[in-house]
Every structure is written in C-alpha cells, then in structure tokens.
Amino acid sequence: MNLSRTRYSLAPWARIAGLAVCALLTLGPVIWTISTSLRTPAESFDLPPKIIPTDPTMESYRGVFDQIDVWLLALNSTLVTALIAVGQMITAGLAGYAFARLEFRFKKPLFGLVLATMMVPLQVTIVPVFLVLKSMGLTDTLLGLIIPAFPTAFGTFLMRQYFLGMPKDLGEAAMLDGCGPWRIFRSVYAPLAAPGLAIVGVLAFNYHWNEFFRPLILETSGQNYTLPLGLVSLQGNLGTGSISVVLAGVVLSMIPAVVVFVVGQRPLREGITSAGVNR
Amino acid sequence: MTNTQIPAVRLKQPAAPPAAPPRPSARDRGTRLLATLFLAPTIVGIVVFTVVPIAGSVVLSLFHWNVIDDPSFAGAANYGEVFGDSTVLVSFRNTLVFMVFAVALQLLIALALALAVNGRMPVWLRSVFRSAFFFPLVLSAASISVVMKYLFNQDFGMVNWLLGLVGIAPVPWLTSENAAMATVILVYVWQQFGFSFLLFVGGLNNIPKEIHEAASLDGATGLRKHLNITLPLLSPTLLVASVVGIINALQVFEQPYVLTNGGPGDATRTVVMVIYESAFEQLRFGEASAVGVLLFVLIMAVTALQFRLSRRFVHYQ
Numbered sequence: 006m007n008l009s010r011t012r013y014s015l016a017p018w019a020r021i022a023g024l025a026v027c028a029l030l031t032l033g034p035v036i037w038t039i040s041t042s043l044r045t046p047a048e049s050f051d052l053p054p055k056i057i058p059t060d061p062t063m064e065s066y067r068g069v070f071d072q073i074d075v076w077l078l079a080l081n082s083t084l085v086t087a088l089i090a091v092g093q094m095i096t097a098g099l100a101g102y103a104f105a106r107l108e109f110r111f112k113k114p115l116f117g118l119v120l121a122t123m124m125v126p127l128q129v130t131i132v133p134v135f136l137v138l139k140s141m142g143l144t145d146t147l148l149g150l151i152i153p154a155f156p157t158a159f160g161t162f163l164m165r166q167y168f169l170g171m172p173k174d175l176g177e178a179a180m181l182d183g184c185g186p187w188r189i190f191r192s193v194y195a196p197l198a199a200p201g202l203a204i205v206g207v208l209a210f211n212y213h214w215n216e217f218f219r220p221l222i223l224e225t226s227g228q229n230y231t232l233p234l235g236l237v238s239l240q241g242n243l244g245t246g247s248i249s250v251v252l253a254g255v256v257l258s259m260i261p262a263v264v265v266f267v268v269g270q271r272p273l274r275e276g277i278t279s280a281g282v283n284r
Numbered sequence: 285m286t287n288t289q290i291p292a293v294r295l296k297q298p299a300a301p302p303a304a305p306p307r308p309s310a311r312d313r314g315t316r317l318l319a320t321l322f323l324a325p326t327i328v329g330i331v332v333f334t335v336v337p338i339a340g341s342v343v344l345s346l347f348h349w350n351v352i353d354d355p356s357f358a359g360a361a362n363y364g365e366v367f368g369d370s371t372v373l374v375s376f377r378n379t380l381v382f383m384v385f386a387v388a389l390q391l392l393i394a395l396a397l398a399l400a401v402n403g404r405m406p407v408w409l410r411s412v413f414r415s416a417f418f419f420p421l422v423l424s425a426a427s428i429s430v431v432m433k434y435l436f437n438q439d440f441g442m443v444n445w446l447l448g449l450v451g452i453a454p455v456p457w458l459t460s461e462n463a464a465m466a467t468v469i470l471v472y473v474w475q476q477f478g479f480s481f482l483l484f485v486g487g488l489n490n491i492p493k494e495i496h497e498a499a500s501l502d503g504a505t506g507l508r509k510h511l512n513i514t515l516p517l518l519s520p521t522l523l524v525a526s527v528v529g530i531i532n533a534l535q536v537f538e539q540p541y542v543l544t545n546g547g548p549g550d551a552t553r554t555v556v557m558v559i560y561e562s563a564f565e566q567l568r569f570g571e572a573s574a575v576g577v578l579l580f581v582l583i584m585a586v587t588a589l590q591f592r593l594s595r596r597f598v599h600y601q
Contacts, residue, residue, distance in 0.1 A: 024400050024413050031417055096326045102322060103319045124584075130337035158330065237426050262422045
C-alpha cells in the first residue's frame with residue numbers, strides 16, 4: 006500500500022524531469038548555435054564547448070557580413086516573404102468569401118478543384134512549373150518565386166470556414182438597408198476577417214521565409230538568393246573552416262522567425278494544427 | 285425573461301411576407317460579377333501553377349527532352365529507364381525506409397510528450413514545454429541542417445564529444461551508409477515532431493474529462509488507462525497525424541541534400557533529390573517527370589490505403 010503511494014507521488018516529478026530533458030534536447034542545437042556564433046572562428050572548434058561564452062565577441066557577425074551580402078539576402082527574403090504573405094491574404098480572403106457567402110454557377114466543382122489541389126505536393130509538379138515560369142521569363146527573378154505562391158488552396162479553405170462562421174444575419178440586415186454585394190463584403194464582413202487573415206499571413210511567413218526547394222531551383226544568380234540559399238552556399242564555400250561565421254548567419258536568419266514565433270504563436274499554432282486536420 | 289419573448293414573437297410575424305428585393309436580377313448580376321472577380325486570382329493561379337503542371341508532368345514523362353533540343357516522343361521509355369536505373373530504385377527504397385522510421389519515431393515521441401504535457405503541472409510550465417517542442421517548426425530546415433552537419437561531424441562534432449564522455453567511440457554519423465540514414469531521420473524528426481505533438485495536444489484536449497474520471501473510478505490506471513481509453517479516443521487524430529506525416533516524409537529533401545547530398549554512395553538519396561538532380565543538373569526533364577508522376581501515385585496510394593485501413597481501427601465518438 007505504502008509503496009504504491011510513494012510511487013504515485015513520485016511520478017509527476019519524474020514526468021516533469023523527463024519533459025525538461027526532452028525540452029533541453031529540443032532547444033540544445035539552437036542554444037549551441039547562438040553560443041558558438043558568439044565565439045571567435047578560431048575558438049569555435051574547442052571542446053568542451055563553452056555554452057556560456059566567457060568573453061562573447063561579435064567577430065563572427067562581422068565575418069558573415071564580409072563573406073556574403075547579408076543585407077541583400079535579407080532584403081530578398083523579406084521582399085519575397087512579405088509579398089507572398091500579403092498576396093495570399095488577399096487571394097485567400099477574396100476567394101474564401103466568394104465560396105462562403107456568394108452564390109454563383111459552378112460553385113461546388115470550383116471548390117472541389119481547390120480542395121483537390123491541396124493534396125498535390127509542389128515537388129511533384131516542379132518540372133512543369135519551372136517550364137511555365139521559363140516561358141514567362143520569370144526564372145532567376147524574385148517574381149518567379151512570388152507570383153506562383155499567391156494562390157493558396159489551404160488559405161482559401163481556411164478563409165471560407167472563417168467567413169462561414171460569421172452570422173448570416175449581418176449581411177442580410179445590410180442587404181435590407183440597400184447595400185450591394187460589394188458594400189456587404191467591404192463594410193460588414195471584411196472588417197471581421199482579421200484573425201483569420203492573420204493565420205493565413207503567419208503561416209505564409211513561416212513557410213516562405215524558410216523555403217529552400219523553389220529558390221534552389223529558380224534562383225541561379227547570387228543576387229537573387231534568399232537567406233537559406235545564401236547560408237547553405239556559404240557553408241559549402243567555407244567548408245568547416247569557420248563554423249562560427251556560418252552560425253552567425255544562421256542566427257541572423259532566425260531572428261524574424263523567432264519574432265513571429267513570439268508575437269504570432271497563437272495564429273501559428275492554430276494554423277499548423279488546422280493545416281493538419283484539414284488535409 | 286417574459287419581456288424578451290414578446291418582441292421575438294412580434295418580429296417574426298411581419299417578417300412572414302418578406303418585401304421582395306427591388307430588382308433581383310440586377311443584384312444577382314452584381315453578385316456573380318463580384319464572385320468572378322474574387323475567384324479569378326485563386327482559380328487562374330491554381331490552374332496555371334497546379335492543374336496544368338500535373339497534366340504537364342504526365343505529358344512530359346512520355347517525351348525525351350533536355351530543353352535545348354526539340355522534345356522527342358518516348359512512349360513509356362522513361363518509365364522503363366526509371367525502373368532500370370539503380371539510383372532511382374534505390375531512392376524509392378531509401379524514401380520508404382526513411383518514411384517508415386521517421387513517421388514512427390515522430391508519432392511515438394510526439395504522443396509520449398503530449399501525454400506527459402497533458403498531466404498535472406503548473407500552467408506556465410506547460411506552456412514553456414509546449415513552446416519548446418513546437419519551436420523547431422519555425423526554423424528553416426536547410427539552415428538547421430547546416431547546424432546539424434557541424435554537430436554530427438565525426439571529428440569535432442559536439443555529439444561525438446558528448447558520447448566520448450560516456451566512453452563511446454566516435455560514430456561516423458554522416459559518412460557510413462547506415463549511420464547516415466539514421467542521422468537524416470534524427471534531424472528530420474527533431475524538426476518535425478512538434479507538428480504531431482501539437483495535433484495530439486489538441487486531440488487530448490477534445491477528450492471529455494468525464495471519460496477519464498469514469499475510467500479512474502472503475503479502477504483503470506496509468507498505462508492501461510491510456511491503452512484502453514485514451515488511444516481509441518485519440519485515433520482520429522492519430523490518423524490525421526500519420527497521413528500528414530507520411531505525405532511530408534515522402535517529400536523529404538532539405539535534410540539529405542544539406543547533410544549528406546545523398547551519400548555516402550546513394551545511401552540517403554531520396555526521390556525528390558532524384559527529381560531535382562535529373563531535371564536541373566542533368567537536364568533529363570522527361571525522366572524527372574516520370575519519377576514525379578510515380579511519386580505522386582505513391583502518395584495517393586498510401587493515403588488511400590491508410591483511409592481504408594483506418595475505417596477498421598478509428599473510433600469516432
């Protein structure tokens with residue numbers, strides 16, 4: 006009796022300790038990245054590694070700015086990511102509203118088309134997509150990354166659900182007041198859509214800021230590289246010569262993603278889970 | 285209470301013969317125009333960048349084409365080449381091995397952690413754990429693979445140094461055939477388990493507390509309670525997590541590309557790497573498309589099979 010009691014009162018502590026170890030393993034590589042980036046390139050091989058650098062230096066950060074044009078990479082990444090996020094919010098907001106609140110012919114088959122394309126992985130269609138962009142003269146341009154990412158099947162689906170969740174009476178009341186379909190959208194429903202649009206925007210940011218496959222294929226000249234592409238090629242060029250310089254670049258590229266993680270964690274979590282549930 | 289009832293009844297009666305909208309046809313035309321404008325960007329985009337490319341993949345897979353010369357009709361030759369090409373066959377085998385281990389590991393870790401986090405603890409601590417497990421998801425798979433490549437380096441990597449502390453000889457994480465695949469799986473799972481974890485945490489929150497209480501009253505405890513009660517109730521979430529996990533795992537690219545570039549030999553070359561290499565390095569667009577079509581069919585088949593199996597095992601409340 007007594008024994009089993011002890012076992013059960015110990016269990017929560019064991020469980021929490023286990024979780025703490027797992028959390029440390031999860032964050033360990035990130036902590037190592039940050040602490041090593043604060044050491045000099047020469048020191049960065051030293052083992053045992055000092056997790057808390059005794060004399061932090063920004064030398065590696067200066068190094069990464071010398072090696073690659075960080076500003077240009079960051080500008081490219083920001084342009085691509087911001088335009089895609091805004092573009093997706095617009096296209097998904099409009100199309101989602103049409104599917105939720107407007108009546109028109111072929112509504113069902115068109116929505117079915119949108120749903121079906123949610124299942125098609127980009128990797129499978131990349132060769133023809135590349136050829137389509139080539140015929141438009143958009144390979145090796147930032148626009149070639151941006152424009153194909155505007156339509157979003159999942160975002161459209163999410164916004165449709167979002168608009169369906171709003172009370173129908175609002176629109177009907179506005180209609181009785183003499184509002185046309187545009188006014189009903191513009192003045193009644195659109196202002197309520199912000200939280201749904203935030204999910205679409207944050208998801209788009211998270212995906213495209215970190216995107217590697219499409220930039221690798223589309224962008225051949227260095228001036229069009231985005232951050233992940235620039236960092237992978239920097240690592241290839243430097244080999245293992247100056248770890249801390251490459252890691253400084255990784256830390257810099259993480260900053261916006263971490264900011265979004267902190268500020269937009271709720272929409273991000275909702276988006277990621279509903280992206281899973283609705284597939 | 286009675287006060288609110290009276291106007292409600294009153295409102296309903298004049299609403300019975302609704303005043304017809306002045307000109308219904310004009311309004312309908314307006315609605316249709318608006319719908320067309322609202323849908324155009326999405327539908328045109330989806331047709332140009334998804335529907336046409338799917339058809340294009342199938343058509344291209346029937347041609348030999350290197351972009352420079354004119355395409356020549358090849359019939360099923362590309363598919364014949366694919367099945368005769370040992371690199372392609374190995375890449376399919378690698379991808380399936382990767383998928384099985386990565387998804388199983390990802391689901392197990394995520395489920396264990398979700399159950400543990402769901403137990404009793406201070407609210408702030410729970411949110412710290414939840415944030416920590418979900419954090420790798422917001423990082424770039426490519427950059428994090430660069431980091432991991434250093435950590436798993438045989439000579440100066442932190443992982444081997446730590447293992448050395450407990451007397452384990454240096455492991456050739458990235459340079460021996462078996463270890464390389466295991467490393468790619470570990471790095472992938474490290475980044476991805478947070479996704480299944482979030483799904484499971486959501487699924488566990490949806491299980492009514494009363495069910496657990498009733499089970500405890502009946503004497504079910506610990507592991508038994510989880511096996512007999514939690515898991516069946518969680519099975520819809522398990523299905524979603526495994527379907528999405530499998531679809532994502534079949535498309536793995538960044539980790540093997542950065543960590544091992546498919547090596548040593550072809551040990552970690554995946555299907556998407558073969559698509560990338562044959563199209564954009566060797567300019568064999570026809571063969572690359574054939575591999576793409578096969579991957580697409582594989583993804584569809586796995587998904588269909590999974591839904592069929594699940595009809596037997598998934599319990600909906």
